[in-house]
Amino acid sequence: MLYGIFSYDIASPRVGIQYKDLVLDLEVVSLLGYFDDLSIDPTVFAQPALNDFIALGKPAHRAIRQRLNELLDNDTAALADVHDQVFIHESRVTLHLPVRIGDYTDFYAGIHHAENVGRIFRPQGDPLLSNYKQLPVGYHGRASSIVVSGTPVRRPSGQFMDDNRLTFGPSKALDFELELALIIGKENPLGEPIPMEEAEDYIFGVALFNDWSARDIQRWEYQPLGPFLGKNFASSLAAWVLPFDDLEPFRVAGMPQDPTPLPYLQTSAPGHFDLELAVWLQAADGETVCIARSNTKYLYWSFAQLIAHHTVGGCNLRVGDLLATGTISGDTPGSYGSLLELSWNGERPLHLSHTTARTFLVNGDTVTLQGHGFHKGIRIDLGEVTGTII
Amino acid sequence: MLYGIFSYDIASPRVGIQYKDLVLDLEVVSLLGYFDDLSIDPTVFAQPALNDFIALGKPAHRAIRQRLNELLDNDTAALADVHDQVFIHESRVTLHLPVRIGDYTDFYAGIHHAENVGRIFRPQGDPLLSNYKQLPVGYHGRASSIVVSGTPVRRPSGQFMDDNRLTFGPSKALDFELELALIIGKENPLGEPIPMEEAEDYIFGVALFNDWSARDIQRWEYQPLGPFLGKNFASSLAAWVLPFDDLEPFRVAGMPQDPTPLPYLQTSAPGHFDLELAVWLQAADGETVCIARSNTKYLYWSFAQLIAHHTVGGCNLRVGDLLATGTISGDTPGSYGSLLELSWNGERPLHLSHTTARTFLVNGDTVTLQGHGFHKGIRIDLGEVTGTII
Known part of the structure; x- marks a missing residue:
């Protein structure tokens, strides 16, 4: 599961994952409530770099990862109702530097x-x-x-x-x-x-x-x-x-x-x-x-x-x-x-x-x-x- | 005129200048309206690093400098009424790294x-x-x-x-x-x-x-x-x-x-x-x-x-x-x-x-x-x- 920062149309840079030829918009997934029970600060997905997401730490990353596996199991069936809200075709996105690099x-x-x-x-x-x-x-x-x-x-x-x-x-x-x-x-x-x-x-x-x-x-x-x-x-x-x-x-x-x-x-x-x-x-x-x-x-x-x-x-x-x-x-x-x-x-x-x-x-x-x-x-x-x- | 970042008591880090054995609090000077005619974004003085102040550019720095010279002329007489609000004795302040260093x-x-x-x-x-x-x-x-x-x-x-x-x-x-x-x-x-x-x-x-x-x-x-x-x-x-x-x-x-x-x-x-x-x-x-x-x-x-x-x-x-x-x-x-x-x-x-x-x-x-x-x-x-x- 690859993480990155992308933008599209008028949507500002946010966290996404690559899924086949699509990008899954984790800001929208979060706004739709799919992470609500995970105690994750939702603002980390609405950033122009992965740093705040990364700083959540490995237990949070593993919880998100497991939830995403559930959602993407059976080829996105669980997200069928919101498919067009959460998935953007890769041809429509602009990819950004994924992290704000200190040193x-x-x-x-x-x-x-x-x-x-x-x-x-x-x-x-x-x-x-x-x-x-x-x-x-x-x-x-x-x-x-x-x-x-x-x-x-x-x-x-x-x-x-x-x-x-x-x-x-x-x-x-x-x-x-x-x-x-x-x-x-x-x-x-x-x-x-x-x-x-x-x-x-x-x-x-x-x-x-x-x-x-x-x-x-x-x-x-x-x-x-x-x-x-x-x-x-x-x-x-x-x-x-x-x-x-x-x-x-x-x-x-x-x-x-x-x-x-x-x-x-x-x-x-x-x-x-x-x-x-x-x-x-x-x-x-x-x-x-x-x-x-x-x-x-x-x-x-x-x-x-x-x-x-x-x-x-x-x-x-x-x-x-x-x-x-x-x-x-x-x-x-x-x-x-x-x-x-x-x-x-x-x-x-x-x-x-x-x-x-x-x-x-x-x-x-x-x-x-x-x-x-x-x-x-x-x-x-x-x-x-x-x-x-x- | 030396610029730095300082905090004191419950005051969070902000921009100041060194004046004799005092530090002049530019956030407070700004809040009191002394820079109002200079078209300076006042938030640059309320930061934990000089970067936003620095990014104003040299014309703004020179305008601020001239105003400070006027205010400090005649040994702070112009600031007499607000002396205790704007000046903090150096013994009371904590100094911070002045800039957020990129490279x-x-x-x-x-x-x-x-x-x-x-x-x-x-x-x-x-x-x-x-x-x-x-x-x-x-x-x-x-x-x-x-x-x-x-x-x-x-x-x-x-x-x-x-x-x-x-x-x-x-x-x-x-x-x-x-x-x-x-x-x-x-x-x-x-x-x-x-x-x-x-x-x-x-x-x-x-x-x-x-x-x-x-x-x-x-x-x-x-x-x-x-x-x-x-x-x-x-x-x-x-x-x-x-x-x-x-x-x-x-x-x-x-x-x-x-x-x-x-x-x-x-x-x-x-x-x-x-x-x-x-x-x-x-x-x-x-x-x-x-x-x-x-x-x-x-x-x-x-x-x-x-x-x-x-x-x-x-x-x-x-x-x-x-x-x-x-x-x-x-x-x-x-x-x-x-x-x-x-x-x-x-x-x-x-x-x-x-x-x-x-x-x-x-x-x-x-x-x-x-x-x-x-x-x-x-x-x-x-x-x-x-x-x-x-």
Whole structure:
């Protein structure tokens, strides 16, 4: 069950869920009294962001979820009398950024991505730096420029070295990054770390995320304090957020962690998820091609480890914060989650067809990330995040 | 004229200005009708953050400023009849974080600081990396953990290398950083850079800022994506913000920029400011000592250059965003803006008295940053930001 913020006709932004090719308007469902016995503040559904809904907490979300399952059981029969009031066809709605994001953190938890980047930029040395397997490397990103899926992305201009000459102009190395975003659902007070065993309680849900990157700008600016303008021109978040509970059927053990991490990052419970991911490139000058298939199980660090590490020094998370995993690449070339890796820094153009190839993105290209889980007959859709370069 | 957010007795947080040892309650001044002819939305003064007031824009701020000057001329005589309604003694008020911060960016614009850090950590190489004089190096910081002056700062625990052994525990290298923060007053749309000549219009005001840093945690984690837990446990912002207009008498030319920066960072107008800064350390085990005196004129990049660079790729700034300068060190040891430099990474303990010395901060230490401008008989006070390590 995917939650999002939508508007239509003269209706202002409100909370809805995706149901087949319809959107169920939870503000109207609430106004019609279907949640009356659940002690839910009805105003949370009439907001331009999910934050107040998220802040209700997991017991309330589970009660709403159960009620919605009852209402949608037997294909909406229970809502037949009010069908046209509560359901809006997806073609009529405008989707909005689902959350008001306080802080955005981007991790680097995809180990195959980190190894590939190491091999590309430090061919002589160990592909992973010495801290990689001791802590989830991460950095703070820009929240203001996170846009909802479907928003066009303007190619940024900036400084970079071109043939060893300092140049200013539009980036020549515009890339996507296949990531999953965690939406934080609960706050911890400043100074109080979140222990591993409680960390998942702080996740409201997950959504696909594309951390667009200008590799040339990033390469020139990032020493010694990390990425800045190479990333902050735009990041795209899916319009629909999947509650964390829905991931339970897809829980798996992660890859072995050797060396064993420090105690504050240890857990005995499996904390990874088997979710299939795909990257589609609709070329400005050609057809649409699936250029990569990956899986969230390729993350080295679990979601709980990201949260436990983020807060171990006392940093406070707030409702609506976004924690992204970093690029999720698999261990084979067809599973790489960025063009930097797929074209090996432009050295090996990626052939989309007999006539079309890419090193980095050209104007008019559309990148769409998709994801789903499938296990023992249960399928869950993560939705998609898409954006076109202009 | 310093603006801030304060509460007292049962009065909820509201906008005030500092006047000698009093705070002038602008909500009450407004309710009493003193702004009635100015077409100002009176609700902006009854908010727990300055954001709505800031969003009024500079013409409104200037009209309010002029009215306040009239009212405060001749030592509050114009307000004599309502003195006890509008003035509250500073001893009775609680000061709050002055702005609701969207995104926080920290730059590295203090060239002497950057050189010192380079000399300490890369003694063989050029102290400045090759990009330093081409672009204002910066990174995104954590907004959620920015606290108002006076808030105690808990020493963070984390991972670090201690004698080449991976260790977890309280930081052994807790430091302060002497910085100035710009509070953004106007937003630019995503995708639309702010040119140099307009950049200062986007600054509402400035405030002293202490970017607390755990050097040992930072050193182990920061490659390749920059500082994270070494910084995000707390940063302290002054409670009082000085409008940018008030800096005008202290405008000076900056140091020569060689090489000449790219056109988007060029300007002919002087864009630096001559503001004296001081760092006071009240030792847990001793007296209070001024350990450094510096000046904002030691910044290599001007405020306008920070803004023009931040947005050149299209990144959008929002009202209430915070842009900090980075550590402002002078060119002599008594002017260094961090203990990392003052104790040369712990190699040369800083003597506070015959019996007390510091490499880094110990629990109970209080660091206070102060600033003022003085030029041709005009003195302006930047207030202070203070915090005690617990």
